[in-house]
Every structure is written in structure tokens, then in C-alpha cells.
Amino acid sequence: MYVAVKGGEAAIDNAHRLLAEVRRGDPAVPDLTVAQIREQMALLVDRVMAEGSLNDPDLAALALKQARGDVVEAVFLVRAFRTTLPRFGASVPLETGRMTLSRRISATFKDLPGGQVLGPTFDYTHRLVDFGLAEGEQLEPAAEAEPREDAAATPRVTDLLGRDGLIEPSPQDDGTPLGDITREPVDFPCDRSTRLQALARGDEGFILALGYSTQRGYGRTHPFVGEVRVGTVAVEFVPEELGFPVLLGTMQVTECQMVNQFKGSREVPPQFTRGYGLVFGQSERKAMAMALVDRALRASELGEPLASPAQDQEFVLAHCDSLQATGFVEHLKLPHYVDFQAELELVRRMRAEAEDKREAAE
Amino acid sequence: MAVTDQGSQTQARRAVMALCAAATGQELATALAGLAAPGAEDIRAPEIGLVMATGRIGGDGRPFNLGEVSVTRAAVRLADGRTGFAYHLGRDRARARRAAILDALWQGEADRPGVEEALAPVARRAAADAAAQARRTAATRVDFLTLARGED
Incomplete structure (x- = not known):
């Protein structure tokens, strides 16, 4: 205590x-x-x-x-x-299929309808330290080009595969109310929506390490990046007094559709399955790792053997929050004088008993 | 017919509110200054709160809670009884209140063209920003080629 x-x-x-x-x-x-x-x-x-x-x-x-x-x-x-602010309600679900793209890449199809755009990326840089930045750089203006005609319509890669039935569809909205981990404690096992909420706010390093562990064989999921897209998406909300959706503004998000091999089961033919990642801002590492872990956490739903940490809901969700983790780790530095005195007494008593036993034996 | 009118009027109002949401506080102040707006009282003082942003699993499936966004809302009543509302991302109370006044002004048929004209520069600026952004993005469009493997 x-x-x-x-x-x-x-x-x-x-x-x-x-x-x-x-x-x-x-x-x-x-x-x-x-x-x-x-x-x-x-x-x-x-x-x-x-x-x-x-x-x-x-x-x-x-x-x-x-x-x-x-x-x-x-x-x-x-x-x-x-925690100091009232909540006005929940947004209309974001239409990520209609976001204004600043980046869109696929590792599965080179010729995507709408095209692939690299946008502002560290990929393909040489990772040489630019000492010019320390001097105050001379900025070369970004290149410009006329957008190609097909650039306006950018269907999701998963929609393309879905047309042929080669990939599972997204789980449909069955109308059951959404759980909210900021309002009520999580009960395990929990549904995929609840898991995604926890992963979206989870510690990037922890989610990254778990995603990496699945690649190294701890709950392997054979992933391909179907698509990563970064851009701005409209946020709409229906105020009670108006009764119609109003645009709150736009915000940047990163979305990852991971496409995973699945050999099928008794009920389902072989097809691709999916892992999904969505995060605020531009963070491909987090979105991709989230998609890997989302897919790994579906192991029991897909009848896969449960043997690895990334497949264990309670392990992942109970430990992915950086604030909860730091709170419990760092509280150890607060004064524990009374607890420690009790421990000290206990250790002294045990030593004395052990000493008595040894003397008795001699 | 009446229902359709109601629907198209709501669409037009949503478009004006969306334009206000895309405007800076200064742009809204400039728009209002040109309109000789009557005095407005707060129905509800501008207030900062949260909206839970929701996404969909796979982009098109069952919703999930992504995380919250900070939102400022304002509600005003003009001297003649017209009311206006604004809900904006961020924490700028003055900006939301200006947008609510513009929404209230737009409720009057007579003021409607004036409000839309006052906001036209915002629409032009936003369109120019979007076009410039699209051109910079388009310059990074990539065509990958698959190379034949030597050993095959």
C-alpha cells in the first residue's frame, strides 16, 4: 500500500x-x-x-x-x-476515400488509377546530414506540374481487389453503439473498433516494435502495403440545433491499408485479408505499424493459432498507452518510505530466521 | 417543390458555412467590415469544446473513434431576430463568432448576395491555395518500372 x-x-x-x-x-x-x-x-x-x-x-x-x-x-x-473541455458530440465518419492527397503510394500495384505521388517524403534521401541547414539554407522552390486528368479520382487499392472478391470486405456498420475507451474501461475481449481507438492513440515506439515482431515471425501475417495515403480530410459534424452536417474544417491524416495473405478456412476460400491504420498528421511509420498490429489482433477471428504478443489483445491494449505506461513506471520514483520500511523489516526478519536455522543445523 | 427548395437552401447555407470554416479570422473580419452588419448578441458565448473524430475500419466499414479534435462554437442573434451558428476546428473564439454573424446575415434573403460577395475573395484564395498544392503534388507523381531479373 x-x-x-x-x-x-x-x-x-x-x-x-x-x-x-x-x-x-x-x-x-x-x-x-x-x-x-x-x-x-x-x-x-x-x-x-x-x-x-x-x-x-x-x-x-x-x-x-x-x-x-x-x-x-x-x-x-x-x-x-x-479533460477540461465539454464534448459536443461525434463527427460524421471521415471519408478518407475523398481526401486531398499530398502523398499516395502502393507496394502492390505500380499502375494505380489516379497514380502514385511521392509528396514530401524522406524515402529515397541519402540520409546525409545537411550542414547547409545549420547555416540558414537557400531554399529551392518546389517543382510544379499540371495534375493529370485522372488525378481527381483515387479509389482505394482495396476497392480494386474487392471487385474480384480476392479480398475480404470491410466489416459493415451493424449499428451497435461504439465503445469509447475515454469513457469506459476496456473489457477483454473487445471489438475491432475499440482496438483501433486504442492503437490510434498508442505509443508509436510500442506499436512499431509489435508490428516489427510480427514480421520477424511472432504472429506472421505476410503483409503488403496495399496503399499508404497522406492528405487532408474534411471533418463534418451535425450540430443538434441545425440538424444538418457542417464542415468544421480540414485536418491532415495518414491512412494505411495493409493487405495480408490468408490461406482460407473451412468457411472462407483463400483470399487476402486486411489490416487498417489511421492516425492524425503525417506518420506513415505509425499508420503502417498500426495496420500490422490490427491484423495480428484478428488472429482468433480468423482461426489462427494464438502464440505471440502482438496477437494478444490484453497484452497489446493494456500496454500501448504511453501515458499509462509512464505513469506506472515513473510513480516508482515518488517517496515509498513506508512501503520500503516494511520490506526492510521483512528482509531483516528472514535473514535472522535463516541464520537461526543454519546455527541449529551446525 | 417546397421540400426541394428547403434542401437546396440548406446546401447553399452549408456551402457558406464551409467557406467561413476555410477562412482565416482576418478574412472573416474583412468580410464583415464590408457589410455594415447590425449588432449581434450571443445566444451562447463562444465556447471551446471537443468533437470525437470517427473513422471507418478499412476506410469504408464500421466506424471507430480516431481521436478528438478541438472545436470552437458560437451562436448569435441579430437585432431583427435572425440567428447564426458556427462550429470550427481550433480554439479561435473571435473567428467563430464572426462566422456565426455571417451565417445569421445570410439567413435574410436581402443580405444573401452581399454575404456571398464578401466571402468570394476567401473562395478565390482557397481555390488558388488548393491548385498550387495540387501542382506541387503532381510534380512528385511517379511511374515505377519493373525490371526483368537477370537470372531468369
Whole structure:
């Protein structure tokens, strides 16, 4: 049992004042603005939004500034902020098939209707440090080209396979109410919607490692990237007083359709199955890893043997949240004096008993 | 006929509200300044809250909760009783209130063309931004070729 302590107020206040000063760093170096973080550390901001489970770039940028760039601390600030706000309701489901694409690639088909666009990507860079950036770079303007006629319609790769019945369809909306892990605790086993909510806000490193583990043989799923798309999607909401959907604005998301081999079962012929990833901002690593883990977590639904961590719902969902994980790990540094005194007493008593036994034996 | 009119009027209103959602706070202030808008009182003070953004499994299947978005809403009443609403991503109360006033003004037949004209520069700017973005993206369109393997 944890027994609280008291005292230390002056030291705590002074520690926080010191933190503020250290956060600022050398006063001779200009102060970072929130807009600079939002614009120039955009992928870091995206990660805080995804794991903070709140799309608000300015808030995530400010949280990063306050947290000295610590992602989990920034996630903590964002999650704490959201608890102070009322919820107006749920959006109309996002139409990712109609998003304005800034990037779209497929590893399964080279000739996609609508084409593949690389967009702003680190792929194919040489990963050489650009010392010119340290000097203040001369920016070469982005190239432009006339969009080809077919660029407006970009069907999902999974729709193309679906026409021939070679891939399973998406699970249809059966109207059962959605569970919400921010409102009620998760009961295991839980449905795929609940799992995707947890994965979407899960720690990128943890989800990445689990996805990687499936590739290395711990719950192998034979994945191909059907499609990764990054772009802006309209967010619509039906206010009660209006009764029709209004556009709230647009936001950037990354979507991954993973296509997985499936040898079939007694009921189902051999076909491709799917794993799905969707995250706030631009994060292909997270969306792809999420799709791998989503597919792995369908093992029991598809009659596959359960033998690996990535297939274990409770293991994955109970440990994927960076804030919960850090809370329980880092609480160990808080004063545990009374607990430890009890442990100390116990160890002394056991040693004394062991000593007595040895003496008796001699 | 009446139902269709109702439907097309809702579509037109949604389009104006969408345009306001795409506008910056400054653009909305400029639009309002040109309209000599009457005074407006808050039905509900501009308020920041959350909307749970939902996606669909596989992009087209059963919904799931993706995560929340911050939203600011405003509701105003003009002196003549017209009411207007705005719901925007982000936390800019002044911007949402301006959009609610524009929505209220648009409710009057007489003010409708004026509101739409005042917002026309926003539509032009947004279209130009989208076109420039599409041209930059189009320049990165890639045609991969499959190479024959040497040993075959």
C-alpha cells in the first residue's frame, strides 16, 4: 500500500522555477515561438497530437515547448487539457476515400488509377546530414506540374481487389453503439473498433516494435502495403440545433491499408485479408505499424493459432498507452518510505530466521 | 417543390458555412467590415469544446473513434431576430463568432448576395491555395518500372 508523504513545498516551488529557467535555455539564444514549433517540428507535433488523441497543432506545439520537447510529457499536457473541455458530440465518419492527397503510394500495384505521388517524403534521401541547414539554407522552390486528368479520382487499392472478391470486405456498420475507451474501461475481449481507438492513440515506439515482431515471425501475417495515403480530410459534424452536417474544417491524416495473405478456412476460400491504420498528421511509420498490429489482433477471428504478443489483445491494449505506461513506471520514483520500511523489516526478519536455522543445523 | 427548395437552401447555407470554416479570422473580419452588419448578441458565448473524430475500419466499414479534435462554437442573434451558428476546428473564439454573424446575415434573403460577395475573395484564395498544392503534388507523381531479373 502506498502511504503519502507531506512537506517539501518550498523545494518543489523552487524546482519548478528552476525548471522554467532551464526550459528557456541560454537567454542569448532567441526564444522559440509556438508557430516555429508547429511549422518546423511538424512531425513531432503530429506525434503529440496522435498520442495525445487531440487534433490541435497549436496546442501540441505549445505542449512540446512547455515539456522541453519530451513527447510523453507533452502528451500528458494535451490529455490533461482535453479533460477540461465539454464534448459536443461525434463527427460524421471521415471519408478518407475523398481526401486531398499530398502523398499516395502502393507496394502492390505500380499502375494505380489516379497514380502514385511521392509528396514530401524522406524515402529515397541519402540520409546525409545537411550542414547547409545549420547555416540558414537557400531554399529551392518546389517543382510544379499540371495534375493529370485522372488525378481527381483515387479509389482505394482495396476497392480494386474487392471487385474480384480476392479480398475480404470491410466489416459493415451493424449499428451497435461504439465503445469509447475515454469513457469506459476496456473489457477483454473487445471489438475491432475499440482496438483501433486504442492503437490510434498508442505509443508509436510500442506499436512499431509489435508490428516489427510480427514480421520477424511472432504472429506472421505476410503483409503488403496495399496503399499508404497522406492528405487532408474534411471533418463534418451535425450540430443538434441545425440538424444538418457542417464542415468544421480540414485536418491532415495518414491512412494505411495493409493487405495480408490468408490461406482460407473451412468457411472462407483463400483470399487476402486486411489490416487498417489511421492516425492524425503525417506518420506513415505509425499508420503502417498500426495496420500490422490490427491484423495480428484478428488472429482468433480468423482461426489462427494464438502464440505471440502482438496477437494478444490484453497484452497489446493494456500496454500501448504511453501515458499509462509512464505513469506506472515513473510513480516508482515518488517517496515509498513506508512501503520500503516494511520490506526492510521483512528482509531483516528472514535473514535472522535463516541464520537461526543454519546455527541449529551446525 | 417546397421540400426541394428547403434542401437546396440548406446546401447553399452549408456551402457558406464551409467557406467561413476555410477562412482565416482576418478574412472573416474583412468580410464583415464590408457589410455594415447590425449588432449581434450571443445566444451562447463562444465556447471551446471537443468533437470525437470517427473513422471507418478499412476506410469504408464500421466506424471507430480516431481521436478528438478541438472545436470552437458560437451562436448569435441579430437585432431583427435572425440567428447564426458556427462550429470550427481550433480554439479561435473571435473567428467563430464572426462566422456565426455571417451565417445569421445570410439567413435574410436581402443580405444573401452581399454575404456571398464578401466571402468570394476567401473562395478565390482557397481555390488558388488548393491548385498550387495540387501542382506541387503532381510534380512528385511517379511511374515505377519493373525490371526483368537477370537470372531468369
